[in-house]
Amino acid sequence: MTYRLPPLSSLRAFEAAARHLSFKDAAAELSVTPTAISHQIRGLEEYLDFPLFKRLTRALELTHEGRAMLPKVREGLECFAAAIESTRQVVFGGRLVVTSPPAFAARWLIRHLPEFNAAHPEIRLRMATSLDTIDTADAAHVSGLSRVDVRDDKTETFIRYGNGHYDGCRVDRLFAPAYTAVCSPLLLKGMRPLNVPSDLRRHNLLHHEVDSELDQPALATWDQWLQVAGVTGITADGGTQISDPGLLLSAAIDGVGVALASKQLIEAEVLAGRLVMPFDIVIRPAQAYYLVVPEAVAERTVVTAFRRWLLKEAAKVREG
């Protein structure tokens, strides 16, 4: 069985044009210019040796022939889509749970997930957050990772903030947060200048309030940043203490003061103009974000697909 067919891309153009009854709209759908569609259709008509559209002013109409051809062409495209979709379902299909630190989930993962969903619509992904994914100060102890039910359809993976040593797991370093000072752009236009780090003297510093009882991780502190910036004489215990990191960032956005935040996690706010980074001084804690996958599920295709995608995304962040 050998198929005698025109360039298949022209059939795709035909289907889109016939559906929209507009070269312009079809072009938009296929992300090309209307001219491209025009050429494709013309080529197809030439190949077939009969016209598919009646070109009226400002409107297209299918010819008798075009109308006759459309359903089967559409069916063909649907077959292709179905072939791929169902096979992806076979290969990758299933559920995947990603548990990560709340800030990472809220400020980074959730913004990038739509892309993953587009690339892998057949993977039903559930995001979960847990403070347990943040290594405690004395580190190395990892709980819960080994208790994965291997038969479970819901494969679970973790993104952890910590030192990268997790027994019985495949570990990939994503990136280390780069903490820098951030504030509302309005603050820069205010009366008090903020040109050099020492100007911070006259500003309200927003601190992450560490609950000592929780044995909190080694978060970046203003003390550390000010030291790197070479600023002395600022009492780090001044300013506002806020326990919730999300609330802290909101405060910075609202112009309440200057916060320390990870460059990578506030990308969206900076792009949107809600936050600015007045100084190019960053501190990097020894800890980083890691993708941690229990060995038992590491070979599952859902996991490898997610891992491959996540590492690619993380690489962009590292470079950018």
Place this chain on the structure above:
Amino acid sequence: MTYRLPPLSSLRAFEAAARHLSFKDAAAELSVTPTAISHQIRGLEEYLDFPLFKRLTRALELTHEGRAMLPKVREGLECFAAAIESTRQVVFGGRLVVTSPPAFAARWLIRHLPEFNAAHPEIRLRMATSLDTIDTADAAHVSGLSRVDVRDDKTETFIRYGNGHYDGCRVDRLFAPAYTAVCSPLLLKGMRPLNVPSDLRRHNLLHHEVDSELDQPALATWDQWLQVAGVTGITADGGTQISDPGLLLSAAIDGVGVALASKQLIEAEVLAGRLVMPFDIVIRPAQAYYLVVPEAVAERTVVTAFRRWLLKEAAKVREG
């Protein structure tokens, strides 16, 4: 409904490769090199993010995934083929009868028809021959052309040899035969030389015997050719008289003598080395072959498709 699909050509390559279980054979089917298939498949696998084939030494095997994907891909291609075929059936479908002079049918049309069939498999074409398609010497009288039943599914067209004036018909000139001397290549290697036209003295001339009762058309004669060639003193009434033109050519092929034949109609014999044209001297009668279509059917798509194709083929002959 917007389809998210890989380059469709790669699906075609996949189907062919999967069917043959060989890149090489698939390449042959699609008239490309095996490398091209290799690249296409690789690209598709990259797009899909899973392998379609297991590459063994000297043999391919479909992966689980490839096997899962194949049926729907095939179905898609079949849909496309069906879409086009059925629409062509709607547009062009039907029967077409082409009546032409016997020699034209046997020596030219029949060799070119397979191409038309390939281009228009939906048109069932019947070849007919009739001496009536050759204008009689007193010309202008055309019989039978007007008596076409317009409702008839069997649309009839004619190829006529004559002067080109046919009332009530669309007429296109195809080409005028160019008569030249032809003989078997063996004759040239024989003892009697055939380097210049006057050498024909020593050869047997094969004549088309004209049946005077039939009011035969103005065929080219040796008298005319010898005059153009500037040869005198050959008695044209010598040589062998043969009444059937096919038989006459057979005789030439068998080395019986030298015949006068139309360059265009003996192309195949020359290419096959059964005949040679020792001299580049041709005579062109005033008559030519014409495509003659009764007005009543001239607008039918079967006719326009045939006409377009035939004129293109005839143009090649005129140039070549």
Place this chain on the structure above:
DNA sequence: CCGACGCGTGAAAAAATCTCACTTATATGA
């Protein structure tokens, strides 16, 4: 052990596809 065979690779060539700048035709509305 050698040569033929089938597939793979990367760079270069060829072909297709797309875009750009400009045109046409006509409907809209000031």
Place this chain on the structure above:
DNA sequence: TCATATAAGTGAGATTTTTTCACGCGTCGG
């Protein structure tokens, strides 16, 4: 009515995709 905007068409040139070429690898069969 006439300028304006819209959708499509054209042909040349740019771009991207596809194909080829030259060569490499592993192995099967004599």
